[in-house]
Amino acid sequence: MAVGEVMRMDIPAGGDLTVTSPELHVLAVDDSIVDRKVIERLLRISACKVTTVESGAMALQYLGLDGDKGASGLKDLKVNLIVTDYSMPGLTGYDLLKKIKESSVFREIPVVIMSSENILPRIEQCLREGAEDFLLKPVKLADVKRIKELIVRNEADDCKTLSHSNKRKLAEDIDDTASPPPPSSSSSSSSSSDDSSVEDFPSSKRMKSELSSLL
Amino acid sequence: MELVQMQKSLQDYTKSLFLEGVLDSQFLQLQQLQDESNPDFVSQVVTLFFQDSDRILNDLSLSLDQQVVDFKKVDPHVHQLKGSSSSIGAQRVKNACVVFRTFCEQQNVEGCHRCLQQVKQEYYLVKNRLETLFKLEQQIVASGGVIPAMELGF
DSSP, X not given: OXXXXXXXXXXXXXXXXXXXXXXXXXXXXXXXXXXXXXXXXXXXXXXXXXXXXXXXXXXXXXXXXXXXXXXXXXXXXXXXXXXXXXXOXXXXXXXXXXXXXXXXXXXXXOEEEEESXXXXXXXXXXXXXXXXEEEESSOOHHHHHHHHHHHHHHHHHHHHSOOTHHHHHHHHHHTTOSSOOOOOTTOSOHHHHHHHHHHXXXXXXXXXXXXXXXX | OOHHHHHHHHHHHHHHHHHTTSSOHHHHHHHHTOBTTBTTHXXXXXXXXXXXXXXXXXXXXXXXXXXXXXXXXXXXXXXXXXXXXXXXXXHHHHHHHHHHHHHHHTTOHHHHHHHHHHHHHHHHHHHHHHHHHHHHXXXXXXXXXXXXXXXXXX
């Protein structure tokens, strides 16, 4: 298996789903050298490959989203998850999140935001923009384990559910967009897309239920 | 000194740091991330913290010594230090930074100067304590012993 490649299982319909945990390649973005060291170790100890960068700009450069037409050259370095600090000079984690979600190539990569500040509007803003989850710093091993399980589960689900575009369209629906989602070209049945709507937002729902229990 | 005695001293010393609030549970998190494959993880992170903090404290001193203090420069530095101290479990440094930020918000130069002194004090304290802790660990390892795991019962 090439470095960073995600092991995708061909899951037979109704078949046995024994998925050994694929090794995720995580791009961690943080301007703090101390936090980069810690998050790198947290991820490595959780059996992830890790690339750390110190800014949003460098993250975009790494992904090939910075305007240079070199994106195709980075195919081998497939990133399965982006974990980014919120407060960074220059591009904030939120700016980075938006840029990634605006990209047709990278929008499906889950993005997790980290912040030392427990600011509810900030958390909501990030979740609305499509962040998979929001971690309060200092990040603990249990946080990373939870995120990893979430991502691995979503990846396994993606293998058996429909087009990824359903996720985005559902996000737009939840944002109270008036227009209904256009028909998905590869959908096999509408009931499957209903299932995926339940699967797609467990983290946001969990965050929201955690938030409401905190209030 | 006997190995067992050294190990006990280390445990007591570490425990005292938690009881005094110098360190919090995040330090334990870091210790959990250390193993045979990464035996120096904690001291590596802490060393980065010392280097980073020395730089930040220096910048803070310079910023606060200006004729006209630019709080837009001061606050991000304090935020940074707050973050990194929190990440290694340096609780009192973190708390001092929280207070510091409120004075930044108020644009209170006097208050900020006092806070800087307080932060420096707490920083040198935790630095001193951690350096002692690492020395105790080194003595144990040099004597062929293993560093005992921290009991989390307190």
